[in-house]
Amino acid sequence: MDSALIKEIVDKYLNLTFSIERNGGQLIKCQMGNxxxxxxxxxxxxxxxxxxxxxxxxxxxxxxxxxxxxxxxxxxxxxxxxxxxxxxxxxxxxxxxxxxxGRELFYETELRIHQLVSSFIEQFEPDEIERFIQTYEKLNQIILAAKDEMLGE
Amino acid sequence: MDSALIKEIVDKYLNLTFSIERNGGQLIKCQMGNxxxxxxxxxxxxxxxxxxxxxxxxxxxxxxxxxxxxxxxxxxxxxxxxxxxxxxxxxxxxxxxxxxxGRELFYETELRIHQLVSSFIEQFEPDEIERFIQTYEKLNQIILAAKDEMLGE
DNA sequence: CAGTAACAGTTAATCTGTTGAACTATTTTA
DNA sequence: TAAAATAGTTCAACAGATTAACTGTTACTG
Structure with missing residues (x-):
């Protein structure tokens, strides 16, 4: 792949990850009890x-x-x-x-979080979401492997 | 979409997001100066x-x-x-x-981060990564919209 | 078997990030 | 021109994290 293209993708990835982490985290926080x-x-x-x-x-x-x-x-x-x-x-x-x-409170909150995330997921075609999760899973594996390599098993 | 399937996808999404945030964040941290x-x-x-x-x-x-x-x-x-x-x-x-x-230090660190993330990106087919970024971008839009709606805009 | 290693968890000091309320200084607006 | 809004700061309090030193327990080794 062209290195300028990679740079662009990396930039996009970093900015999206930042935004999703921050704003997604904020929305999750709204589901928390006091x-x-x-x-x-x-x-x-x-x-x-x-x-x-x-x-x-x-x-x-x-x-x-x-x-x-x-x-x-x-x-x-x-x-x-x-x-x-x-x-x-x-x-x-x-x-x-x-x-x-603790368990009761957990389930209550977890339900609200699931409802929130479901409302996101439902805005995608099943196909698209499945492919996304697949790649996301692969990314996770890659990150875990990199971690093992860098921080020594 | 079947609601049991949605629940499964939401669970996967939450667990993957957690893992990627934590472990990805750790790897980024390794690129930081002292x-x-x-x-x-x-x-x-x-x-x-x-x-x-x-x-x-x-x-x-x-x-x-x-x-x-x-x-x-x-x-x-x-x-x-x-x-x-x-x-x-x-x-x-x-x-x-x-x-x-500050600018100089920033560029040095940012370069290391880019090299790290590039090494992830390069493990995917261009097709796959492009589709992923597209969905990721859409997800970001959905989250931003949800935030605007919930926190009033 | 005694003595040392390794391990699981805690404590304490210190730092970063965050909130919320009260505050200062400066526009804006009615 | 007086009141309201805005930009930023200060302060107290707390959550989360790190590092180093520590307690108690188990495992290993000569």
């Missing part, structure tokens, strides 16, 4: 999907230090949305699970 | 693209309060990458421009 941040909701989502996990796993998935996770979990535990349970086999490990209150 | 954050670089990029702008414009584009912009600009000015210039016509207005040092 004392919940986007990041906190994503943490709840991950724990819910996995039906429990550890801080180290979250730190890995969220690409941050474990101490950052400790801070977020502290806040969510204080609000009563998350429970810490020490593993009796390996007492270093702490399992994180949603409380009933 | 005392520069991603957000700070995006501010420099916007000012560079527009060849100068105001705090209010940045607040609008970045979707944050003006006081958040003041804080970021303070840091960038302290580091000598940005200049504030009062408008002589309307003395309420402050124009923001890059200093020579």
């Amino acid at each position: 004392d919940m941040t986007n990041d906190q909701h994503y943490i709840l989502r991950y724990i819910n999907q996995k039906e429990g996990c550890t801080s180290s796993e979250l730190a890995d998935v969220f690409n941050v230090n474990k101490s950052a996770i400790t801070a977020i979990i502290d806040r969510l535990e204080k609000k009563g949305f998350i429970q810490r349970t020490r593993d009796e086999q390996d007492r270093r490990v702490v399992y994180l699970t949603l409380t009933d209150v | 005392d520069m954050t991603n957000d700070q670089h995006y501010i420099l990029r916007y000012i560079n693209q527009k060849e100068g702008c105001t705090s209010s414009e940045l607040a609008d584009v970045f979707n944050v309060n003006k006081s958040a912009i003041t804080a970021i600009i303070d840091r960038l000015e302290k580091k000598g990458f940005i200049q504030r210039t009062r408008d002589e016509q309307d003395r309420r207005v402050v124009y923001l421009t890059l200093t020579d040092v």
